[in-house]
Structure formats: structure tokens, C-alpha cells
Amino acid sequence: MTTTKTKANGKEANAVVAIAKALNVPVSTKQGIEISRFLRFHSTTFAKKFLEDVIALRKPVPFVRATKDMGHKAGMSSGRFPIKTAAQFLKLIQSVEANAQVKGMNSSSLKIVHLVSNKANIPRGAGRMGRSHKSSNLEIHVKEGKVAKAASKATTTPAAAVKHVETPTVEKVETVEKSTPKVEAQKIEAHKMDVPHNIPHKTEAAKIAPKLSAVSEEYLKKVQASQAQTHKKEEKELNEVTNLYEELKKKGTLRQGRSV
Incomplete structure (x- = not known):
């Protein structure tokens, strides 16, 4: 080698x-x-x-x-x-x-x-004028x-031992108990803020009710009157059609005769 x-x-x-x-x-x-x-x-x-x-x-x-x-x-x-x-x-x-x-x-x-x-x-060719190559x-x-060597060194070197450090546990029971009343007070305030202020009282609802009933009665009367008018028109048109049909049966035509 x-x-x-x-x-x-x-x-x-x-x-x-x-x-x-x-x-x-x-x-x-x-x-x-x-x-x-x-x-x-x-x-x-x-x-x-x-x-x-x-x-x-x-x-x-x-x-x-x-x-x-x-x-x-x-x-x-x-x-x-x-x-x-x-x-x-x-x-x-x-x-x-x-x-x-x-x-x-x-x-x-x-x-x-x-x-x-x-x-x-x-090398030259044979003869007096042989060509050279x-x-x-x-x-x-x-x-x-070097990359391969660095990789081999990394594989051969042992890994350093990691020291395990125990962290002391701290009790937090007292802090939790002290903070709970504050949390409950915040929840109550948030609930008060969420309540809407635009809800009408019972007295206002009692005042509005008769006005609504009066408006509904007027609207109902108008609707009934319009229905009666349409019914009359339909009856009139039906009578005209029946008269024309009877006249057609008698005369055989609806044309009016010319005066001589």
C-alpha cells in the first residue's frame, strides 16, 4: 500500500x-x-x-x-x-x-x-519525411x-455525559387560594357587563300593546274592503258574460244589424 x-x-x-x-x-x-x-x-x-x-x-x-x-x-x-x-x-x-x-x-x-x-x-514515421505525433x-x-476525516472523528469521540440537576419543587397552594376570590369577582363583573340595557319594562309594553291592536284592526278593515270590491267586479263581469251568451243563443251572432 x-x-x-x-x-x-x-x-x-x-x-x-x-x-x-x-x-x-x-x-x-x-x-x-x-x-x-x-x-x-x-x-x-x-x-x-x-x-x-x-x-x-x-x-x-x-x-x-x-x-x-x-x-x-x-x-x-x-x-x-x-x-x-x-x-x-x-x-x-x-x-x-x-x-x-x-x-x-x-x-x-x-x-x-x-x-x-x-x-x-x-514517435516518428519511417522514411526521410516521417511525420511526428x-x-x-x-x-x-x-x-x-477532510470531510470524511471529520466525520470519522465525530463518530469515534464519546458523547459527553450530561449532568442531571434536580430542580426543587415549589408549592403554590397558598397563591392559588388567594387568587380565587379575584377570579370570581372578575366573572361577576363580566356577567354584569354582558346584560343588555335596552330591554323594555312591563309598563312600556302595556302602553305599546293597544296601539298595535288598533293598527291591526285598521289594516284588517282595509283588506276586507278591497276584497269586497274585487268580489263585486267579478260578479259584474260574470253577469255580462252570461247575458252575451244568452244573446248568442237567440240571434246566432253578436253583430248588430244595419238599419235600412
């Missing part, structure tokens, strides 16, 4: 590190340097998501050194989509995650501590992040 020595608070400590290498990869060294600079000291989950976006042409890689005749991209000064190089870096990160799992490391909390792209040999050596080192 690979271990490296790191200094933390002036003391040396052994940290488990997973390593992966890709030698003589046919990619541009300059593009590899820009991707390494951007992904260094990030988590492997972030790096994989970013490289997948680069391959899908959703996010460009910001270029800082090799920017000659390079146009800008949205949200940055200079950038490109190095699809071939991003695919090789994605394979490298997947390989180092597999190595970390073999060593018993938590693959979800891995942090990239070392990521470089170095120039490799330049670019190649690079990629190397990555990862270790578990």
Missing part, C-alpha cells in the same frame, strides 16, 4: 494515497497542462462531471498559458473544448478511483492532490478528503 509523508501542525503523519498513470497517451501536452491546472485540488466527482460536460460541449476548459489566436468563451477570456484530452483524463480518474477502492478508501470523498501532464517521447504522460494522486 502506497503511503506518503505529510506535515500537519509541525508533525509528520502517514497518509494513504492512490496513484494512477497513463504513459505515451496520444494527446496534446499543452491541453493536458490546462486541464490539470483547472482540476487540481478538486474532488474526483467534480472532475468527472466537468470532463463529461467538456466532452458534450457544455462547458469549455479555461486556457491560461497557450492562448495564441484563441477566441474567448462565455464566462471566461480564452477557452476550448479539448474532447480527446478530456476523454483520456476521464479514464485516468476512473482508474485511480478503482485503485483507491482496492486500498479501502472511500471513493466518494477523494481529493486530487497531484495531477500533471508531462511531455513524452515523439504528440504524446504525453499523465499522472494523478488522490487521497481522502
Whole structure:
């Protein structure tokens, strides 16, 4: 198992590190340097998501050194989509995650501590005018992040014992007995306030009663008179209809004859 020595608070400590290498990869060294600079000291989950976006042409890689005749991209000064190089870096990160799992490391909390792209040999074709090809050596080192360590420390530290303090009970019997007469007095006052003051007395009701009876008698007389008038009209109309019917029976018509 690979271990490296790191200094933390002036003391040396052994940290488990997973390593992966890709030698003589046919990619541009300059593009590899820009991707390494951007992904260094990030988590492997972030790096994989970013490289997948680069391959899908959703996010460009910001270029800082090799920017000659390079146009800008949205949200940055200079950038490109190095699809071939991003695919090789994605394979490298997947390989180092597999190595970390073999060593018993938590693959979800891995942090990239070392990521470089170095120039490799330049293979040339046969003949006098053989063409050369670019190649690079990629190397990555990862270790578990600080979040996982903090969580493990929290689980190992025992919980502090909670001191149980007994609170003395206070008797409140006397205060309750003293406060009860006040409550009863308040209830009586509230009951007095709720009683309406607009209720008429018996004498006022006796004065109003004859007036109401007189009004009702006048209204009854008016109704009876109107009914009598309507009854007379109905009888008159009925008599007229009967007379016309009798005349129709005798003459056979209701038209009046012309004088000659």
C-alpha cells in the first residue's frame, strides 16, 4: 500500500494515497497542462462531471498559458473544448478511483492532490519525411478528503455525559387560594357587563300593546274592503258574460244589424 509523508501542525503523519498513470497517451501536452491546472485540488466527482460536460460541449476548459489566436468563451477570456484530452483524463480518474477502492478508501470523498501532464517521447514515421505525433504522460494522486476525516472523528469521540440537576419543587397552594376570590369577582363583573340595557319594562309594553291592536284592526278593515270590491267586479263581469251568451243563443251572432 502506497503511503506518503505529510506535515500537519509541525508533525509528520502517514497518509494513504492512490496513484494512477497513463504513459505515451496520444494527446496534446499543452491541453493536458490546462486541464490539470483547472482540476487540481478538486474532488474526483467534480472532475468527472466537468470532463463529461467538456466532452458534450457544455462547458469549455479555461486556457491560461497557450492562448495564441484563441477566441474567448462565455464566462471566461480564452477557452476550448479539448474532447480527446478530456476523454483520456476521464479514464485516468476512473482508474485511480478503482485503485483507491482496492486500498479501502472511500471513493466518494477523494481529493486530487497531484495531477500533471508531462511531455513524452515523439514517435516518428519511417522514411526521410516521417511525420511526428504528440504524446504525453499523465499522472494523478488522490487521497481522502477532510470531510470524511471529520466525520470519522465525530463518530469515534464519546458523547459527553450530561449532568442531571434536580430542580426543587415549589408549592403554590397558598397563591392559588388567594387568587380565587379575584377570579370570581372578575366573572361577576363580566356577567354584569354582558346584560343588555335596552330591554323594555312591563309598563312600556302595556302602553305599546293597544296601539298595535288598533293598527291591526285598521289594516284588517282595509283588506276586507278591497276584497269586497274585487268580489263585486267579478260578479259584474260574470253577469255580462252570461247575458252575451244568452244573446248568442237567440240571434246566432253578436253583430248588430244595419238599419235600412
